[in-house]
Every structure is written in C-alpha cells, then in structure tokens.
Amino acid sequence: MTSSAYPVPSSSPAPAPAVDRSDVENLTREEAAARAGHLQVTSCTVDVDLRDAAAAGQTTYPVRTRISFTSSTPGAETFLDYLGSSVESVVLNGETLDVAEHAGAARIRLPRLQEQNEVELHTTSVYSRSGEGLHRFVDPTDGQVYLYTQYEPADSRRVFPVFEQPDLKTRFRISITGPDTWQLRSNGAAVSRTPVEGAARGLDAGLVRVEFAETPVMSSYITALLAGPYHCVESTWRGGVADGEEFDIPLALLCRASLAEHLDAEELFDLTRRGLDFFHAEFAHPYPWGAYDQAFVPEYNLGAMENPGLVTFTEKHVFDTAATDAQHETRANTLMHEMAHMWFGDLVTPQWWDDLWLKESFADYMGALAVDEATGFTTSWISFANGRKAWAYVQDQLPTTHPIVADIADLEAADQNFDGITYAKGASVLKQLAATVGREAFRTAARRYFSRHAFGNATLQDFLAVLEEVSGEDMGRWAQAWLQTAGVPELAADVEGSGTPQRHVLVTQTGLDPATERPVSRPHRIRCAVHALDADSGELRRADVADVRLSPEDPAGRVVVEDLQLPAEGTPRLLLPNEDDLTYAKLRLDAESTAAVLTHPVADPLARATVWAALWSMVRDGELPARRFVEAVMELGLQITEVGVVQSLLRQADRALQAYVPAEEREALQARFADRLAGHLAEEAGGDRQRAAARTLATVSRRTDAQLDLLAALLDGDAVGRGIEGLEVDEELRWAFLQALTVHGRTEAAQLDAELESRTTARGRVAHRLALSARPHAVVKENALEQAISGIDEDGEELSNDHLTATVDGFCCGPPSLIEVHDATYFAALEDVWRRMSQGQATRVVSGLFPGARDLAEGQQPEEHPTARQVAAWLAEHPQAPAALRRILREEQDHLLRGLRAQQAARS
Ligand SMILES: [Zn+2]
Numbered sequence: 063m064t065s066s067a068y069p070v071p072s073s074s075p076a077p078a079p080a081v082d083r084s085d086v087e088n089l090t091r092e093e094a095a096a097r098a099g100h101l102q103v104t105s106c107t108v109d110v111d112l113r114d115a116a117a118a119g120q121t122t123y124p125v126r127t128r129i130s131f132t133s134s135t136p137g138a139e140t141f142l143d144y145l146g147s148s149v150e151s152v153v154l155n156g157e158t159l160d161v162a163e164h165a166g167a168a169r170i171r172l173p174r175l176q177e178q179n180e181v182e183l184h185t186t187s188v189y190s191r192s193g194e195g196l197h198r199f200v201d202p203t204d205g206q207v208y209l210y211t212q213y214e215p216a217d218s219r220r221v222f223p224v225f226e227q228p229d230l231k232t233r234f235r236i237s238i239t240g241p242d243t244w245q246l247r248s249n250g251a252a253v254s255r256t257p258v259e260g261a262a263r264g265l266d267a268g269l270v271r272v273e274f275a276e277t278p279v280m281s282s283y284i285t286a287l288l289a290g291p292y293h294c295v296e297s298t299w300r301g302g303v304a305d306g307e308e309f310d311i312p313l314a315l316l317c318r319a320s321l322a323e324h325l326d327a328e329e330l331f332d333l334t335r336r337g338l339d340f341f342h343a344e345f346a347h348p349y350p351w352g353a354y355d356q357a358f359v360p361e362y363n364l365g366a367m368e369n370p371g372l373v374t375f376t377e378k379h380v381f382d383t384a385a386t387d388a389q390h391e392t393r394a395n396t397l398m399h400e401m402a403h404m405w406f407g408d409l410v411t412p413q414w415w416d417d418l419w420l421k422e423s424f425a426d427y428m429g430a431l432a433v434d435e436a437t438g439f440t441t442s443w444i445s446f447a448n449g450r451k452a453w454a455y456v457q458d459q460l461p462t463t464h465p466i467v468a469d470i471a472d473l474e475a476a477d478q479n480f481d482g483i484t485y486a487k488g489a490s491v492l493k494q495l496a497a498t499v500g501r502e503a504f505r506t507a508a509r510r511y512f513s514r515h516a517f518g519n520a521t522l523q524d525f526l527a528v529l530e531e532v533s534g535e536d537m538g539r540w541a542q543a544w545l546q547t548a549g550v551p552e553l554a555a556d557v558e559g560s561g562t563p564q565r566h567v568l569v570t571q572t573g574l575d576p577a578t579e580r581p582v583s584r585p586h587r588i589r590c591a592v593h594a595l596d597a598d599s600g601e602l603r604r605a606d607v608a609d610v611r612l613s614p615e616d617p618a619g620r621v622v623v624e625d626l627q628l629p630a631e632g633t634p635r636l637l638l639p640n641e642d643d644l645t646y647a648k649l650r651l652d653a654e655s656t657a658a659v660l661t662h663p664v665a666d667p668l669a670r671a672t673v674w675a676a677l678w679s680m681v682r683d684g685e686l687p688a689r690r691f692v693e694a695v696m697e698l699g700l701q702i703t704e705v706g707v708v709q710s711l712l713r714q715a716d717r718a719l720q721a722y723v724p725a726e727e728r729e730a731l732q733a734r735f736a737d738r739l740a741g742h743l744a745e746e747a748g749g750d751r752q753r754a755a756a757r758t759l760a761t762v763s764r765r766t767d768a769q770l771d772l773l774a775a776l777l778d779g780d781a782v783g784r785g786i787e788g789l790e791v792d793e794e795l796r797w798a799f800l801q802a803l804t805v806h807g808r809t810e811a812a813q814l815d816a817e818l819e820s821r822t823t824a825r826g827r828v829a830h831r832l833a834l835s836a837r838p839h840a841v842v843k844e845n846a847l848e849q850a851i852s853g854i855d856e857d858g859e860e861l862s863n864d865h866l867t868a869t870v871d872g873f874c875c876g877p878p879s880l881i882e883v884h885d886a887t888y889f890a891a892l893e894d895v896w897r898r899m900s901q902g903q904a905t906r907v908v909s910g911l912f913p914g915a916r917d918l919a920e921g922q923q924p925e926e927h928p929t930a931r932q933v934a935a936w937l938a939e940h941p942q943a944p945a946a947l948r949r950i951l952r953e954e955q956d957h958l959l960r961g962l963r964a965q966q967a968a969r970s
Contacts, residue, residue, distance in 0.1 A: 087168040089143065089216065090472045091414055094227040097140055101225065103232035104130040106282075108222045112240040112289050115198065116207045117264035121189055122147050123196075127222045128182045131232075133175040141169040142181070143219035143226040145195075150184040170223055183223050192900045193363035193863045195220030196287060201360070202822050203320040207264070208290035210359040210374055212367055215415060215476045218282040228281040229413045229519040235276045238289060242270035245292040245316060249285055249371040250275030251353045277370070278350055279517040281411050286369035288357055293322035297331050299338045299354070303346045311338065311349060316357040317380050320823070324382040330356065333394050333437060337401045340436035344428075344505060345405050347512045356397070360824055361864045363902055365396045368403030368425070375400075382825070383794035386750035388706035391439045398436075399429030405512055413519040415476035419466045419545070420520060422480070423488020424508075426450065427496075430489065441667065445706040446493075447643040448671035450486040452710065455648055455679060457482030458550045460956050462949050463576055466491060466545045467522050474946040477901050483548075490646035491544045497587045497644045498540070499533040507532045543584040543614065549576050551584050553612075554650040555639035557628065567592075567626045569639050571612050571619040571647075583614040591641035593664060594629035601665040602636050602658060605629055610639075634658040638669055649676035656686065660694045663701065671707050674699070678714050681722055682960060684967030688722035689731060691715065696738040705750035712758040719762065721961030724968050725917040733768035740769045748788025756789060760798035764805045764836075764875050773799040774808070793821060797829035804833045805875045811837070828868045835872025843880050846873040850907055851891045853899055866903055870910035878915060885913045885929070889936050896947045905950065912954040916961055920969075924962035930955060 109126040125146070133140070149164040154172055164170050172181060189198035189209070194217045199208045211221060219226045236248040241262035246252070251274065258269035277285070295315045302308040313334055317325050334356065338349065351370035362376040379393045406428065407421030430450070434442035457463060466488045470476050496504045510528040511520070522545065529537050551573040559565045569590055575582040591607040606627040612619075629635050636655045640647060649672070651659070659677070664670040677694070680686035692715045699711040719732050739759040746752035763769055775784050776791050777799050791799070800817060803809050811834065818830040835846035845856070850869045855861050861869060874881065888911050896904045913929045924930060933955040937948060 087145065088472050088474050089226065091416070091470065094229070094414060097225060098227065098229050100133050100135040100138060101140060101230060102132045103225060103230050104132065105233050105235065105276075106130075106224070107235040108285075109237045109239070110196075110221070110287060112209065112238055112246075113258070113260065113269050114263045115189075115209060115289065116241060116262055116267075120198070120264075122186045123189065125185050125187050125222050126183070127185070127224075128180065129223075129225075129232075130178070130180050131225075132178055134177075136175060136177050138175050139171060139173040140175060140225075141171050142183075142223040143168065143216070144170050144185065144223040145217075145220045146185045146187040146223075148186045149223075150186065152181065152183050154181045155179055168219075185223060187221050190220065191860045191862045192903045193361055194900050194902050197359075197361060199360045199824075199862070201318055201320055202824060202827050206291050206319060208292065208318055208360060209288065210290075210357065210362075211285075211287045211369075212363060212374065213283045213285065214367060215283060216473045218285055221287070224282045226282060227414070228283060228411050231279045231281050231411070231517070231519070233276050233279055234282075234285050235273070236285065236287070237271055237273040238287060239269060239271045240289050241265050241267040243267040243291065244289055245294055246270070246272045247288040247316075247355060247357075247372055248274040249277050249280075249351065249369060251312065251371075275352060280370060280408065284367075284369050284408055286367075286372045286374065288316070288355075288359075288372060288374070291319055292316040292357065293319045293325065295325065295327040295331075297327075299335050301339055301342055303342050303348055306348065309348070312353045314353070314355040316355065317377060318358075318360060321358070321377060321380045321382060324380050325358070326381070329390070330397070333397050334401075336436045337398050337432055340398075340432050341401060341405065341428075344432075344508070345512055346509050347405060347409070347516070349404055350409060350516075351404060356400075361862050363863055366400045368400045368407055370404055370408045373400045382823075383792040384753055384790050386705050386709070386753055388445070388704075388709055388750065391433065391441065391445060391706060394437055394439055395429050395433050395442065395445070398432035399425045402428035402432065406508075409517065410512060410515040411519050413521050415470040415473075415479065416468055417521050418468070418470070418476070418479060419484050419488040420522070420525060422484045423466065423492055426485045426489035427492040441704045441706060443643065444667050444671045444704050446489075447668060448675050448707050449710050451490055451643075451646070452675055452678060452714075453482035454486035454490060454646070455482075455550055455675070456682070458487055458548065459682075460953050461576065462952055462956075463548045465548045474901065474944060478905075478946045478949055487646060493643075494544070494586065494645045495529075495540075498585070499529070499535070503529075503532045539614075540585060543582070547575050547577075547582055547584075549573055549582055551582070551586070551645075551647040552650055553586075553588070553639040553645075553647040554652065555590055555623075555637040555655075556652050557637070557654075560631075565628055565631075567623040567628070567637060569610055569612065569621050569623055571616065571621075581619075583616070583619055584612075585614060586610075586612040586645045586647070588612065588639060588645050589641040590623050590626060591638045591669070592626060592628060593636040593638065593666070593669060595634040595658070595662055596665070599665065601663050602634070603665045604641075604669070605635075607641055634662060636664065636669075636673065638672065640672055641669060643668055643672050648679045650685075651676050651680070656680070660690060660698075663698055667704055667707075670702065671704070674707065674711060681714075681718055681964065684964040687968040688718040688964060689727055689968070692718050692723070692731060692735060696735065700738070700742050700751065700755065705754060708751055709754045712754055716758060716762055720765070721916045721957070722964040722968075724965040727968075729766070732762060732766040736762050736766050736768040740772050743789060744785045744787075746788070752789055756795055757798060760795065760802050763799075763802035767806055770803060770806060770808060773802055777803075793823065793825060797826065797833070801829065801833045801836055801872075801875070805836050805838065807838050809833070824864075828864050831865055832868040832872040835869050836875040838876045838880060840880055843873060843876070843884065847884050847887065847911075850911060851887070851895060853903060853907075863903060863906065867906050867910065870907060874910065874914055882913065882915055885932065888913065889932055892936070892947065892951075893940065893943060896944055901946065904947075908947065908950050909954065916958065918962045918965045924959045924966060927958065927962055930958055930962070933958075 107128040111124045149161045152159040196211050216226045238246045252272050253275045254273045256271045297313045299311045355372045358375045358377040358380045366375040402425040406424040412420045430446045507528045554570045573582050592605045593602040594605040596603040608626045681691045695711045695715040739755045742755040814833050
C-alpha cells in the first residue's frame with residue numbers, strides 16, 4: 063500500500079498507516095524458491111466485502127482469507143505477503159497469533175508449521191488510486207463508483223494475504239459482498255447469490271453475497287475482482303477442439319455505464335469468437351476457464367491483463383471519439399494477445415519472472431498471428447514490423463538491455479521487465495523460430511507443451527525439450543544465441559565488384575553482446591531482395607529475391623547471395639536483407655538503397671514498413687540526418703496507405719524534431735512540419751490519415767506557433783473556412799488543440815473550465831488537468847511540480863495514476879526557461895519519490911519529469927551536456943539506490959546521449 067502511504071494533510075482522511083517501500087516488500091527469487099521448496103497450497107478462500115464501496119470518501123474494505131497448505135518441513139516457519147491497511151486477526155492451526163507485529167509490515171509470519179496447515183485471517187485492505195490492487199474510480203459523468211483489480215506481477219497481496227509467487231498455484235474460492243444492483247464478477251462464473259441483511263452505503267440498493275465457482279489450479283497474480291454498475295452485454299461461443307465434443311463458453315463485455323453507447327459489442331464478439339475458434343484449432347487444448355468476460359476499465363495502467371475468465375482492458379479501447387483502422391487493429395491484437403495467454407501463461411505459467419518471456423513473447427507472437435490469420439485485418443505483420451519491432455530495437459540498444467530469458471533477482475526487477483525485449487523482441491525471435499523449424503513443428507511443440515505442463519509451471523528447458531523432440535534438432539545453440547544473449551544483430555546487404563557477371567550481393571552480419579562487448583553472431587533464415595525503380599509507377603518494385611541462411615560460422619559474418627539478379631547499374635534500387643521481415647535485426651541500408659528510398663515510394667507494404675524501420679534506426683545511430691527523415695515523412699510517409707505506419711512515422715518525426723535535429727535547424731523545421739500537416743488536413747477530406755495528421759499537429763504545436771491560428775479556427779468550428787473538410791473535431795481533438803494553445807498562453811483557465819463543464823467526462827478531467835499544468839507561468843509550474851512529486855493534488859487528495867501523468871505531462875510543456883530551473887529539485891527528490899510511491903506511480907514521475915533539455919551546444923561533447931553531467935553525478939553518488947530506479951535513470955541518460963550524438967553527427 064505504498065501509494066496511499068504518503069503523509070496527507072490532516073484535513074483529509076488518512077487512509078492507511080505510512081509504510082515505506084522496504085526490502086521486505088521486495089520478495090527475492092531465493093526467498094520464493096525456498097518457500098516453494100517446502101510448501102504446497104491446497105486451497106485459498108477469499109471473501110471481499112465491498113458493501114461500503116459506493117459511499118463517498120471510502121478508503122478501505124474488510125477481507126477474510128483462509129488458506130490450506132502443507133509443509134514438508136514441520137516446525138519450520140514461513141510468511142504470507144500482504145500490503146493492507148491492518149491485520150485484525152491471524153489464526154494458524156487453531157492458535158491465535160499476535161497481530162501487533164504485523165502493523166505496517168509487508169509480511170505475516172507463520173511460525174511452527176505442521177504438515178497440514180490452515181490459516182485464517184481478518185484484514186483491512188486499501189482501495190488503490192494507482193491502478194495496482196483493487197482500484198476505485200468515481201465516474202465524473204454520473205458520480206458512480208467502479209472497481210477492478212490489477213495484480214501482475216505481485217499486487218494480489220494488496221487485496222488479500224497470499225503466497226505471492228507464480229509457482230505456488232492453488233484453487234481459489236472467491237466471493238464478493240456488494241450492492242445487489244452492481245455487477246460483481248471474478249474469474250469463475252457466479253454459482254450463488256445470497257441476499258445479505260443491510261443496505262449498500264451511498265446507494266439505494268440492498269446487499270448480496272456472490273460466490274464464484276472454485277477455479278482450476280492457478281497463480282494468484284491472475285485472480286481478479288470487478289464490481290460496479292458496469293454496463294454488460296452477453297453472448298455465447300460454441301465450439302471445441304478437432305475431434306472433441308463441442309461446448310459453450312458464456313461471453314460478456316463490460317464497460318462503464320457512461321460509455322455504454324460506444325461499446326461496439328458486435329465487432330468485439332466477432333473477434334472473440336474468431337479468436338476462440340483459432341486458438342482451439344491451433345492449440346488443440348480446450349479453454350479451461352469456464353466463462354470469458356472482457357471488461358474495459360477506467361484509469362488502467364496497461365493495455366490489458368489476461369485474468370482467466372475476466373480479462374481487463376484499458377477503456378481507451380472503447381472508442382468514444384473517432385478511431386482509425388489502426389486503433390481497431392491494435393485492439394484486435396490486444397484481444398488476441400490476452401486470449402493466447404489463457405494457454406500461454408494461465409494454463410502453463412512461468413516458474414519465476416526470469417521466464418516472463420515464456421508467456422509474453424508467445425502471446426505477442428500469437429496475437430499478431432491470430433489477427434493475421436483469423437480476422438479481416440490485413441496489416442498485422444506490417445504493424446508488427448514497423449511498430450512492435452521498433453520498440454524492441456530501441457530497448458535492445460540501451461545499456462540496461464537483457465537477454466530474452468532474463469535474470470530477475472526480485473519483484474522490483476520483474477516490474478521493470480515488462481519491456482520491449484520481453485514482448486516484441488521475444489515475439490520477433492519466435493517468428494524467426496517458426497521460419498526456421500516450420501510452422502507445423504512450432505504448432506506441434508506448443509500442443510505438447512500444454513498437454514505436458516497444463517496447470518503447472520515451466521521454464522526455458524521445458525520449452526526447449528518439446529521443441530527438440532518435435533524438430534529433431536539440437537536447439538541448445540539456437541536458444542543460447544537468441545534467448546540467452548542480449549543485443550541486436552545488424553544486417554547489411556552490399557554490392558561487390560563491378561560489371562556483369564562479376565557484380566554480386568553480399569550480406570554481412572555484425573553485432574555485439576552488450577554484456578561482454580564481444581562480437582555475437584546468430585543463425586538466421588532470411589530472404590534478401592532487390593527492388594528496382596519501375597518507370598511507369600515511379601515506385602520501387604521487387605525485381606528478385608533469394609533465400610539466405612546465415613550462421614555463426616560464416617567467415618567474418620559474410621555470405622554471398624547466389625542467383626540474385628541486379629538491375630542495370632544506375633537504375634535506382636533497394637537491396638533489402640530482411641525481405642518479408644522474417645528475422646530480428648537492425649538493417650543498415652547501403653548508400654544507393656538509402657538514396658532510392660528517400661526519393662521513391664516502395665510498392666510492397668511489408669518491405670515499405672521494414673525500410674522505414676531501417677531509416678529510423680539510422681537516424682538514431684546518427685547515420686541519417688534527422689532532417690532528411692522528417693522531410694521524407696512529409697513527402698512520402700504521409701501518402702502511405704497503412705495508417706498504422708503513418709501514425710508511427712509521425713510519432714518518430716515528432717521525436718526526431720525534439721531530440722535528433724540540431725538546435726539551429728529545429729525551429730524552422732518544426733514550423734515546416736506543422737505547415738505540412740496543416741496542408742495535409744486540407745488534402746485528405748476525412749479519413750484516418752487526416753485524423754493522424756491532426757493529432758500530430760496538436761502535439762507539435764505545443765512547441766511551434768506556426769499553425770496556432772488554424773487550431774483556434776478549428777476549435778471555433780471554422781474548418782470549412784480553412785479549406786478543411788471531413789475532420790471531426792470531437793472531444794479528443796478539442797482538448798488536444800486547447801492544450802497546444804494553452805502552452806503558448808492563448809487560453810484562459812476559465813475557458814478550460816468551461817470546456818470541462820460542457821462535457822464532464824473522465825477523459826476531459828485528465829485533459830483539463832494537463833492543460834492547467836501546461837500554462838506558461840512560473841507559479842503554475844511550481845505547483846504542478848510539487849503535486850507531481852508529492853502525488854497529492856490541490857485539494858489534498860491522492861492523485862490517481864492518470865491524473866499524476868497529466869500533471870507531469872503538463873508540467874513538461876512550455877518554455878524551457880520555466881522548466882529547467884527545477885532540474886535540481888527533480889534530482890533531489892528521486893529517492894524520496896521512489897520510497898514513498900508505488901513502483902507504478904514512481905516510474906511515471908521519474909521517467910516523466912526527466913529533464914527535457916535536448917540541445918547540444920556548438921563544440922560541446924554529448925557527455926558535457928548539463929543534464930548528462932547531472933545524471934552521471936547522481937548515479938555516481940547513489941550506488942546503493944534501488945536497481946529499478948537506477949535503471950530508469952540510465953535509460954533516460956542513454957536516450958539523451960543518443961540524440962546528442964546524432965545532433966553532433968548532423969553537424970559534421
Ligand atoms: Zn501479455
């Protein structure tokens with residue numbers, strides 16, 4: 063309960079005793095292994111009492127827990143994890159334990175174990191405002207209260223006392239007492255509803271106790287609760303595995319009542335049914351969790367979470383403003399990702415967080431595969447090549463990168479590892495694995511893995527074992543190279559020799575293991591293609607392609623590509639060493655290819671997405687001036703058909719302008735970029751690309767005033783007068799434009815208040831807070847910073863996760879002179895923030911408030927940049943700071959230095 067532990071002013075109700083994040087809160091791998099070494103959990107019964115949840119100002123709720131477990135070491139002691147407000151009673155094997163020692167502690171000690179044990183606890187838990195544990199949200203639209211849980215990796219202990227580790231699985235019997243007018247849900251289907259005497263506080267409703275079916279054996283981090291007046295739509299899926307009996311799965315979709323009209327149940331149920339068909343055919347193991355509820359919940363920290371039978375999603379996936387095709391596809395991908403987890407992760411669970419990839423990499427890969435093969439979306443692998451993989455390449459070049467199979471010593475480290483390596487690199491490597499062993503072998507291995515380890519836990523070795531059985535190959539070296547070694551391989555394709563027939567193509571693999579700084583070479587199955595200019599269309603079109611195998615044994619990492627026909631010398635052409643995006647590698651385009659793709663569009667959509675990813679890598683490496691990239695986005699990128707790629711290019715161009723373009727070029731280029739986007743609004747007359755351009759125009763306008771008059775006109779409803787048709791200036795865009803105008807001092811607080819009053823929604827509240835913190839006044843910045851660092855708002859209330867981020871983001875907007883004066887405060891507050899806030903909240907603050915100055919002075923070395931010096935000094939002075947905190951600082955420092963080096967390269 064770290065988030066509610068901040069000492070709040072005495073005028074507001076103090077929800078819980080102050081507890082610092084401490085070592086005992088941070089369970090280590092050794093402690094978990096020791097506990098699992100002698101314990102087996104037989105069952106866990108949890109009764110949660112939410113009868114008062116709707117009453118104003120509620121901060122806590124009572125919970126009763128009963129756990130049966132065995133110990134192979136009678137006489138030994140163990141402990142339960144619990145981050146609640148208070149422990150009222152603990153009865154272990156009939157003996158009442160002294161609860162005084164548990165006050166404020168993260169562990170409940172259980173001494174003198176017997177072979178068979180039963181512990182019963184009465185405790186009081188705290189409603190979360192950070193999205194960790196049982197989150198409580200009041201809808202500003204209608205004042206209704208909504209609750210849901212989020213536990214991964216280790217927050218079920220915020221709700222009930224538990225052995226919080228993935229390999230102490232058990233059967234859970236969960237019940238909720240709450241208002242009888244509410245939806246009350248958990249993993250299993252409801253098996254009884256018993257009226258309870260009394261009335262729900264804060265509501266005109268009675269009380270009911272709902273018991274849920276005992277779950278199959280599962281880990282605590284995927285148990286879940288949901289309560290509130292959620293809008294609910296129900297349906298059914300009927301199906302089964304091949305040759306098996308058909309069965310029904312009840313389906314439900316839930317969201318806040320005030321979003322009900324925007325819940326497109328038809329599309330979501332259609333995707334759900336397609337997914338269940340697909341995964342039953344693919345995995346040949348029936349869905350084991352009974353019902354399949356999908357709930358869209360407010361103030362959610364993630365995209366979604368795979369609680370069996372009760373998947374939770376961010377409600378950003380309920381489209382209450384205009385959404386692009388790419389947003390629909392992303393949502394479908396998330397839905398499939400979570401569904402894949404019902405098998406990869408829920409049915410077979412990693413033993414410890416080192417093997418988080420065993421579920422996340424697979425779900426990420428299977429999610430993209432299911433969207434590609436089972437839905438109407440046609441650009442799944444294109445989005446993957448350009449979006450997901452870009453995330454992985456960035457992460458894999460940070461000094462904090464790690465092998466896909468990671469070394470996770472404790473829970474804090476686990477929390478930081480839900481990253482681009484574990485998800486997107488892992489998925490990319492599985493795509494390469496499927497290309498290597500074949501799709502059929504991959505499918506057979508997955509089936510065998512499920513039938514062997516169902517309801518159990520697994521490690522890398524278990525997965526390799528089935529893979530070797532199925533493929534007949536020794537996968538040890540493959541696993542060592544791809545799963546147990548960090549770092550990005552680099553592939554280049556070059557033409558050697560001159561004249562026909564001497565000219566030939568050479569593919570070269572390079573790469574460093576960041577841990578050892580030694581060259582590392584991996585096995586790849588790739589395709590190398592030549593795309594040549596087609597004079598009629600003006601596009602680069604595929605002229606020839608060849609299969610290529612790379613191996614660690616290739617001399618100097620070089621392989622000659624046989625039988626690849628090159629076009630006549632002088633014809634613009636692209637050499638692409640990762641055609642069809644089969645492998646995971648950063649591409650280094652040769653000079654002729656780079657010139658060709660900056661001038662001519664690439665016809666094939668997947669090759670195009672791969673090429674743009676390569677260009678962005680080259681910008682980040684200082685090999686392509688950021689200005690050239692931004693210009694290419696303006697000329698070619700905005701015309702691309704796939705809006706997902708357009709969105710990601712616009713984000714990258716915006717990032718290039720902030721961090722990679724030297725100061726002397728920035729202002730003019732930003733203005734040109736804004737002008738180009740404004741022009742694009744007029745060219746498109748509706749559609750997804752127009753909307754993508756409008757969003758980016760709002761973002762870039764926080765830093766340039768080139769198109770503020772246009773934004774003001776659009777807010778005034780004068781789009782047509784500006785030659786713009788078909789642009790829906792809805793709540794999302796209105797706030798985006800207002801925020802940009804606010805940063806430049808072109809709104810008044812009263813105008814922002816009026817906008818919120820005209821439509822008081824959760825989205826509006828967050829946007830309003832951001833705008834207020836973005837006003838360009840010294841006193842506004844001081845207040846916003848104080849709120850961000852304390853986590854407490856102007857009324858003395860704890861800031862929720864979304865409101866904290868809005869405050870941080872608003873603070874960071876505006877003239878550097880107003881913001882940079884606070885850099886010293888930031889560094890001085892770091893350790894205190896980390897200690898006081900939950901890890902989720904602290905990460906938002908530490909990352910979000912990282913100093914924004916990105917300019918390299920003429921003649922300055924990157925390491926001499928003032929912020930770089932401050933970070934280096936802080937790291938040197940705080941060697942004992944928590945590793946997860948140091949990790950964020952080191953990553954931010956690396957992002958900064960990378961941009962500064964690119965600026966330096968652009969000048970030389
Ligand atoms: Zn996942």
